[in-house]
Amino acid sequence: MSIAAKAAEMRTMQIPLAAHGKTIPAERLGALTPTDPAIGIEAIRRRYQEDGYVWLKGLLPRADVIDFRRWVFTRLAETGLLEPGHDFALGIAAAEVVDWNFANRRLMSIVRSAAYEGFCAQPPLVRFMDAFLEGISYLHKRKLMRYVQPGTPTATPAHYDLVYLRGGTSRLVTAWIPIGDTPAEMGGLVYLEGSHALGRGMEAEFGARSGDLSPEERISAYNRHMAEGGWISKDLPDMAERFDTRWLAADYEAGDVVLHSPYMIHASTTNGDRARRLRLSTDIRYQNVDDEIDVRWSNHWSLGDML
Template sequence: MSSLVVKMATEMPVLRAGGKVLSTAENRLGHLVPTDPTIGIAAIRERYEEHGYVWLKRFLDPDAVNAFRGWVFGHLAGAGLIEPGSDPRLGLAAAGGGDPQQANRILMSLVRSVAYEGFCAQPRLAAFMDEFLCGISYLHKRKIMRHTMPGSATATPAHYDLVYLHGGTNRIVTAWIPLGDVPVEMGGLVYLEGSHAIGRKMESEFAAQGAGLSAEERISAYNRNMTEGGWVSKDLPDMAERFDTRWLIAGYEAGDVMLHSPYMIHASTANESTGWLIRLSTDIRYQNVDDEIDARWANHWSLGDML
């Protein structure tokens, strides 16, 4: 599998999101700090509480992750996304870009598959989440798999996850899993340093503003007191300035697992892969099974489900 390993960037790159370029100043851009999964659950939980995230390096078997990546792209090849004749594990984008609508239809099938469910519920991850959540962990049925084509301006605006999970507990843990290597220039997740405190403050303000709303409106990320689409902002450079903090970036590898707080503000940047590789990832959410579950997340992910 060594031929599939993508060289990780070590210098501060030029990153773009929402048509803006992130500042590379030391006080505006930094690096996420990885965690060795063998340090023990207490130390991992302490880091998560302190920083709002924990980046578990090589937690999963990289070969298994790359094999699953190949399985996904093998199916997406049916939409013309993959360069004909190339190894699907590479995720080498076809020159024509393929049929996006057909690709989305295929993804909607893949997230309902036994293979995908098995990948998300693999024993090591399930056992870890039981321990991390101090009880039996519940994996939300609504699970998302995203692909981003190279050269596309597509990037996820800044947000925190609890905005979309108001119908249940606030003790949610998101696991973001890169499906294959995601060097910095391919636009993986970026985190606003210290923003789990900012997210809590925003959530408190939204709750106060929503006191007069109906129960249905209060849980919606699209109610009249929320920002557009539930986003905090599409302007990442402005956010770093406004909160006087840094965006934290990383070059992720197959096998890495990122856990983050439901209050942690995060976003993605554009995929500017010079090797014309497609970024692929999945984000899934856990909670203790004894806590209240948002019923809207008890259905499979569907495009346009407004979550």
């Protein structure tokens, strides 16, 4: 391990990361391994297969990501979400009451916008995904954007993505993109080390038990053989103990992109940023256009669409 990587791991282990009221102990925390895109597509693909993820440093132009963050928050500012008097690219959360109905409607407008579509389909990312998938990449129409306020209990429970995409190919790749600098304390994604093998085992177990389900139930995350919402667990410390592994966290920067396997177990932690910055990110799915596509993902994301 390099000196820089060791320092990053030591910092990560010293930050109290929590979710759903439980703090992950330092001995169950580790650092995500960064990858320089310049090592080449074959080496990147090998890392992805071995680790279940690849954290690509600076794949996108940093200035473009910051500009898009500013664009998003400028449009959300009318809802009361942002503290006035600051550059909206900073994303400082307002202390006043937010009009959540207005904020949700505006978020749904943003994810349908040409600007967001262009951000998700920008040339550096498309070129990379074409090479990574060894063909023409297909970007699913259903794309998610999330903002998370500091000091709130909001966190995504542990899960793997194929649970929500069983109606198509399993050769999917999720791209998680932090829209702005996202140090670990802001609650970015954490990955259960080595868990792409665990996810495959869980999915195989589900398949073996699903003979009594209808075709619609077999592809749904909301069937009687799945936990509520398709989640594996909200107890991140317990999961690390149960599987004797660690949660891997990172200080993400604007321009980074993380790709992960549809079997890789991941979650988020609460946003504990002392500067009261909103965490903003998007998670989008790619696959080779020649593989079977889950038709349920051919519509825009809507809150409460049960996917």
